[in-house]
Amino acid sequence: AGVFNLVNGDGPCVGAALASHPDVDMISITGSTRAGIAVAQAAAPTVKRVAQELGGKSPNVILPDADLDRAVSLGIAAAFRNLGQSCSAPTRMIVPRAQLSEIESIAKRAADDIVVGDPLAATTTHGAIANGAQFDRIQTMIGVGISEGAKVVTGGQGRPGGLNAGFYVKPTIFSEVRTGMRIAQEEIFGPVVCVIPYETVEEAVTIANDTVYGLGAHVQGKDMDVVKDVASQIRAGQVHLN
Numbered sequence: 605a606g607v608f609n610l611v612n613g614d615g616p617c618v619g620a621a622l623a624s625h626p627d628v629d630m631i632s633i634t635g636s637t638r639a640g641i642a643v644a645q646a647a648a649p650t651v652k653r654v655a656q657e658l659g660g661k662s663p664n665v666i667l668p669d670a671d672l673d674r675a676v677s678l679g680i681a682a683a684f685r686n687l688g689q690s691c692s693a694p695t696r697m698i699v700p701r702a703q704l705s706e707i708e709s710i711a712k713r714a715a716d717d718i719v720v721g722d723p724l725a726a727t728t729t730h731g732a733i734a735n736g737a738q739f740d741r742i743q744t745m746i747g748v749g750i751s752e753g754a755k756v757v758t759g760g761q762g763r764p765g766g767l768n769a770g771f772y773v774k775p776t777i778f779s780e781v782r783t784g785m786r787i788a789q790e791e792i793f794g795p796v797v798c799v800i801p802y803e804t805v806e807e808a809v810t811i812a813n814d815t816v817y818g819l820g821a822h823v824q825g826k827d828m829d830v831v832k833d834v835a836s837q838i839r840a841g842q843v844h845l846n
Contacts, residue, residue, distance in 0.1 A: 666700070667834065778796070
């Protein structure tokens with residue numbers, strides 16, 4: 605065998621064989637939580653090491669002293685990178701309620717600057733969703749957010765204007781999201797950001813940790829002592845500061 609070997613196949617076939625084979629000492633998987641559970645179970649009888657990078661619903665805590673233009677714009681850019689098709693995308697923007705209106709305006713402006721379309725077009729900034737099943741899932745979850753009573757700041761169901769075919773999704777921002785809503789708890793894996801307001805920094809930490817996931821998180825603010833203190837309280841594998 606060489607230093608690197610590429611084995612073609614799908615997860616249930618090739619993945620299961622590699623995870624359970626006694627000659628394989630370690631497995632690293634990037635995938636869904638369900639796939640991670642299956643790999644861990646298959647690897648257990650041979651006691652092999654397993655490294656997993658699974659799903660996420662990463663929080664982005666914006667503190668009251670943050671530079672809002674910078675923090676919100678960067679937050680939207682990070683959440684919509686690869687059109688949100690990233691398990692570490694910070695899709696829960698946790699913000700001070702007193703500054704909610706200003707944050708909504710900045711977030712809307714940042715989202716509306718995104719041009720979704722043909723990736724070969726010079727003006728396009730973001731392309732299509734990976735496949736039809738995921739496109740349908742995103743459309744369904746946007747509908748769930750609307751039915752749950754979240755405020756649509758921009759975007760919504762359907763394709764962006766001028767696109768009548770293809771797996772193109774409107775960059776969507778919900779506000780006034782409550783942490784118990786499905787859109788705040790389930791990984792959507794698309795360009796959908798949930799803006800969740802808080803009253804106190806302590807409440808912001810509670811909201812950030814109110815998830816079954818723990819992949820990543822962001823904290824943004826000017827006082828680095830406070831930023832680091834908040835970051836230390838968030839249960840996540842990696843926390844990005846500013």
